Amino acid sequence: xxxxxxxxxxxxxxxxxxxxxxxxxxxxxxxxxxxxxxxxxxxxxxxxxxxxxxxxxxxxxxxxxxxxxxxxxxxxxxxxxxxxxxxxxxxxxxxxxxxxxxxxxxxxxxxxxxxxxxxxxxxxxxxxxxxxxxxxxxxxxxxxxxxxxxxxxxxxxxxxxxxxxxxxxxxxxxxxxxxxxxxxxxxxxxxxxxxxxxxxxxxxxxxxxxxxxxxxxxxxxxxxxxxxxxxxxxxxxxxxxxxxxxxxxxxxxxxxxxxxxxxxxxxxxxxxxxxxxxxxxxxxxxxxxxxxx
Numbered sequence: 001x002x003x004x005x006x007x008x009x010x011x012x013x014x015x016x017x018x019x020x021x022x023x024x025x026x027x028x029x030x031x032x033x034x035x036x037x038x039x040x041x042x043x044x045x046x047x048x049x050x051x052x053x054x055x056x057x058x059x060x061x062x063x064x065x066x067x068x069x070x071x072x073x074x075x076x077x078x079x080x081x082x083x084x085x086x087x088x089x090x091x092x093x094x095x096x097x098x099x100x101x102x103x104x105x106x107x108x109x110x111x112x113x114x115x116x117x118x119x120x121x122x123x124x125x126x127x128x129x130x131x132x133x134x135x136x137x138x139x140x141x142x143x144x145x146x147x148x149x150x151x152x153x154x155x156x157x158x159x160x161x162x163x164x165x166x167x168x169x170x171x172x173x174x175x176x177x178x179x180x181x182x183x184x185x186x187x188x189x190x191x192x193x194x195x196x197x198x199x200x201x202x203x204x205x206x207x208x209x210x211x212x213x214x215x216x217x218x219x220x221x222x223x224x225x226x227x228x229x230x231x232x233x234x235x236x237x238x239x240x241x242x243x244x245x246x247x248x249x250x251x252x253x254x255x256x257x258x259x260x261x262x263x264x265x266x267x268x269x270x271x272x273x274x275x276x277x278x279x280x281x282x283x284x285x286x287x288x289x290x291x292x293x
Contacts, residue, residue, distance in 0.1 A: 005104075005225025006173070012097040013174035016090070022171045025090040029082030029163060036078020040071065066137070066145050069242075069253030073152035080159035083167035091171070098166035100226025108224045111290055112232025119283055120240045131268075133245050133257035142243075142256045149243055149254050157234040164190045164214065165221045165230045183222075187214035198249075199263045205273045212277060213237070216284045224291055233287065247272075 041057060048056045059068040084095040099105045137145075164186045172182035191211035196203055217230035246255035247269070248262040261268035 002173075003222055003225065006222040007225075009100050009221070009225040010170050010173045012093040013091060013170040016092055017171060017174040019175060021090045022168075022175070025083070025086035025167065025171070028086045028089060029079070029167070032082040032085055033078040036081065037075045040075050040078075044071070063251045063253050066141070066253045069251060070145070070148055070152055072251075073149070073156045076152075076156040076159040080155060080162055082159075083162045086167060098162055098170070098227065100224070100228070104224055105226040105228035105231075108220070108226055108228025108230075108291060109232040109235075110228075112220070112229045112287055113236045114232075115286060115290060116233055116236035116283055117239065119279070119286070120236065123279060124240065124245060131260060134248075134260055136246070136252055136255045136258045139256070142254075145254055146243070150239070153238050153242060154235055157238050158231055160190070161217065161227055161231045161234055165217050166227050169218055169221060183215065183218045187211055187218055190214040196263070201266060202263060202269050202273070205270055209273055209277050209280065212280055216280060219284070220287060220291070223288065229287060229291060233283070 041060075044056055044060070045053050056068075059065060060071045063069040063072050083098055087093050087095050087098055096102075168186040168189075169182050172185065176182055188211065191207050191214055194206060194210045196206065199206060213233070217233055220229035220233065221227060223229075242251055243254055243256065245257045245259060246252040248258045248260075250263050252258050259268075259272070261272075263269065
């Protein structure tokens with residue numbers, strides 16, 4: 001059974017739930033996102049010399065350094081614009097319907113962000129006692145980038161939630177009753193986009209954890225009838241993953257510390273991924289309890 005809150009959340013999507021409109025919306029989102037990335041790289045071409053453009057573009061695409069990582073995060077503004085344009089253009093509904101009621105969205109976001117940050121801070125402090133991380137950015141340099149990194153991570157995580165838990169989950173739930181279509185499929189698609197063959201056998205473990213997080217975000221969206229809790233969970237998770245302790249050979253340009261192991265490590269990384277999965281499940285239960293109050 002769907003919650004009453006979720007039924008209210010998907011009500012605007014029921015007005016025009018046709019699959020052809022959804023497919024058209026997906027194409028529009030991809031067009032806006034790719035077009036925005038093109039504009040960013042065009043601006044980069046105008047800023048750097050033509051002889052340095054290829055190295056600059058490669059640094060952005062591979063997030064080599066703090067500034068390229070910030071630019072990469074900024075490109076997600078185009079992903080956020082995609083569903084904001086697609087909702088009225090393809091389904092005749094306002095962009096605000098992607099988020100849900102403002103007060104519920106804000107409460108869910110603040111609750112999830114606060115709880116997840118506290119839990120991650122406690123677990124990270126305990127983990128340092130067993131396996132200290134390695135220094136990455138000097139503290140003064142990290143603090144200098146922090147005011148730019150936080151809003152850009154918010155843009156990145158909000159963009160992904162708008163597409164997968166907002167637009168796709170809403171429109172599919174308006175068209176299909178089965179959770180397979182509106183919960184499992186968007187979550188599987190989201191997880192598949194995190195596939196990294198350079199991780200070797202660890203790649204599938206990462207996919208499992210990302211898939212679990214996507215399902216949790218989808219569940220919180222259904223429970224609250226808004227995008228706020230999913231946004232807060234995703235935002236807090238990426239703050240720690242991108243700004244505090246990043247896995248070596250991943251997106252480390254803005255991280256204060258990096259792990260002593262790389263993403264291809266088949267000994268330490270699987271254990272860390274297993275702990276992350278257990279932690280995610282625990283946070284899910286805590287969030288469901290907190291959001292009931």
